[in-house]
Amino acid sequence: xxxxxxxxxxxxxxxxxxxxxxxxxxxxxxxxxxxxxxxxxxxxxxxxxxxxxxxxxxxxxxxxxxxxxxxxxxxxxxxxxxxxxxxxxxxxxxxxxxxxxxxxxxxxxxxxxxxxxxxxxxxxxxxxxxxxxxxxxxxxxxxxxxxxxxxxxxxxxxxxxxxxxxxxxxxxxxxxxxxxxxxxxxxxxxxxxxxxxxxxxxxxxxxxxxxxxxxxxxxxxxxxxxxxxxxxxxxxxxxxxxxxxxxxxxxxxxxxxxxxxxxxxxxxxxxxxxxxxxxxxxxxxxxxxxxxxxxxxxxxxxxxxxxxxxxxxxxxxxxxxxxxxxxxxxxxxxxxxxxxxxxxxxxxx
Amino acid sequence: xxxxxxxxxxxxxxxxxxxxxxxxxxxxxxxxxxxxxxxxxxxxxxxxxxxxxxxxxxxxxxxxxxxxxxxxxxxxxxxxxxxxxxxxxxxxxxxxxxxxxxxxxxxxxxxxxxxxxxxxxxxxxxxxxxxxxxxxxxxxxxxxxxxxxxxxxxxxxxxxxxxxxxxxxxxxxxxxxxxxxxxxxxxxxxxxxxxxxxxxxxxxxxxxxxxxxxxxxxxxxxxxxxxxxxxxxxxxxxxxxxxxxx
Numbered sequence: 001x002x003x004x005x006x007x008x009x010x011x012x013x014x015x016x017x018x019x020x021x022x023x024x025x026x027x028x029x030x031x032x033x034x035x036x037x038x039x040x041x042x043x044x045x046x047x048x049x050x051x052x053x054x055x056x057x058x059x060x061x062x063x064x065x066x067x068x069x070x071x072x073x074x075x076x077x078x079x080x081x082x083x084x085x086x087x088x089x090x091x092x093x094x095x096x097x098x099x100x101x102x103x104x105x106x107x108x109x110x111x112x113x114x115x116x117x118x119x120x121x122x123x124x125x126x127x128x129x130x131x132x133x134x135x136x137x138x139x140x141x142x143x144x145x146x147x148x149x150x151x152x153x154x155x156x157x158x159x160x161x162x163x164x165x166x167x168x169x170x171x172x173x174x175x176x177x178x179x180x181x182x183x184x185x186x187x188x189x190x191x192x193x194x195x196x197x198x199x200x201x202x203x204x205x206x207x208x209x210x211x212x213x214x215x216x217x218x219x220x221x222x223x224x225x226x227x228x229x230x231x232x233x234x235x236x237x238x239x240x241x242x243x244x245x246x247x248x249x250x251x252x253x254x255x256x257x258x259x260x261x262x263x264x265x266x267x268x269x270x271x272x273x274x275x276x277x278x279x280x281x282x283x284x285x286x287x288x289x290x291x292x293x294x295x296x297x298x299x300x301x302x303x304x305x306x307x308x309x310x311x312x313x314x315x316x317x318x319x320x321x322x323x324x325x326x327x328x329x330x331x332x333x334x335x336x337x338x339x340x341x342x343x344x345x346x347x348x349x
Numbered sequence: 350x351x352x353x354x355x356x357x358x359x360x361x362x363x364x365x366x367x368x369x370x371x372x373x374x375x376x377x378x379x380x381x382x383x384x385x386x387x388x389x390x391x392x393x394x395x396x397x398x399x400x401x402x403x404x405x406x407x408x409x410x411x412x413x414x415x416x417x418x419x420x421x422x423x424x425x426x427x428x429x430x431x432x433x434x435x436x437x438x439x440x441x442x443x444x445x446x447x448x449x450x451x452x453x454x455x456x457x458x459x460x461x462x463x464x465x466x467x468x469x470x471x472x473x474x475x476x477x478x479x480x481x482x483x484x485x486x487x488x489x490x491x492x493x494x495x496x497x498x499x500x501x502x503x504x505x506x507x508x509x510x511x512x513x514x515x516x517x518x519x520x521x522x523x524x525x526x527x528x529x530x531x532x533x534x535x536x537x538x539x540x541x542x543x544x545x546x547x548x549x550x551x552x553x554x555x556x557x558x559x560x561x562x563x564x565x566x567x568x569x570x571x572x573x574x575x576x577x578x579x580x581x582x583x584x585x586x587x588x589x590x591x592x593x594x595x
Contacts (some may be wrong), residue, residue, distance in 0.1 A: 002402060050594075084356045084433070084594070087437040088436075088437055089433050089436050089437050089594070090593075090594050109439050109440075109441065111436065112437060112439040115437065117434075117437045119433040119434060119437070120430075121430060123429050123430030123431045123433060124429075124431065125363070125429070125432055125436070126429070126430055127363060127364070127366045127367050128359075128366060132362070132366075136355065136358075136359045137438070139355040140352060140356070141437045141438075141439070141441060142439075163482050168366075184434070323414070
């Protein structure tokens, strides 16, 4: 009974011969068609050298409104440096970036007005209270008096900071501090939100809250976030950029990225333990022994060289040969593995 | 202008949101009192004036106390990483440099103004020349501004407040000692011409402070302090631009 249900579930999934980014419910291709106007963020051949070290080496990409862009890369790959140039903190050594058409070097103030930025580690003034700090940010952002207070109250509610507004920031927990950082970044309702590792160092509940917050804001904005957590990219982002050694190595959707995985379209079978060997040899006959992997005493993984969809044929065969299946699942590819392959390959060049 | 004011307000409020301001003011007033009444022999001098017993000690006092204000200005921002926050806000570098300096200067002005009981005392005991006292206050405040500009610039060089403090003390000293009488005499023996001695002496805060404190507000002395402040704030901006990412 259970076996049948999981087979049925597996079969309901979209036809596997469609490439993930062609899938009609995915927003990315639609956006590209309906928004022909200039991209919100345009980065052209951005470079940054620190002495002899080249931290960012000719990165170019564009981002449209409505995109949540995940910025991935190993530590020291140039993610933060790229973000620092994008937000106008560091001047590029070469190339440039434009935010809403404003060049960050020649028209920096206008560009900065469009950006909300959470720097890495969410630095804050420890002696200030969140209230004083957010009012300060509001005033710098051009609000004053009652308007500033109203906006601070609004944002405070959004990130649930109400109960700590009058405590010095240094006495707050890490989660609250991060929320203060997020609050200052979204205070002026920016069109571009740049978040450098927004969930780093938070506990799972806090991570979830921050992700929910990001998701609630993605409409009509550009959100760029860097992270080490690949599941976060899958959960939040509509586009992924991987940077390794200062170069852009991947620019695609998370699903397309997962499709690059050796595991993409692999089928995992959960069996009754006494069946495992029989099924394993049966599968080895048709897919080759090296493509059938025993994951545990009652679990097999079948991959193919060309990563084609093999679920239908396996499930048919299971019914025909009456395997005692407990479960049948399609793997969509593992981002961590792709990430590892891509960033390692980058460092070898 | 508006941004400078907003930043200035935050900076100045920052002094009073921690014990720093209160400790500083207490120590400043305490030292002023001790120096005036013990070292300066305020009562024994029998003169209704603040010049010799009170203001005379300010150049020395400031060498230690002003770096204590200025050391955290940029070093702290860089250490906490808040400089990244600050410099990605829609404000310009000159606004940041100016607002920090002005807040520190205003704070030193507040500390200085709180010595007013001495002024009342002098007026109660005798009949001083209040014009001269006012000029002395102005001279003292201008000198504080000069030292603060130096200290701010040095604070931008390092993330470490102790290093910022020590370097600022030394720099402040360099701008003081050429004006001390003993040093001037020694220099006269070493340097070939009187003009050179005068040139070196004219770089001393002591020379210009003394001139204004005597009640002679000469444009040259004002220009001296204004240019010291201007030059060091300009250097401050350059240092920040170069070092902010380290």
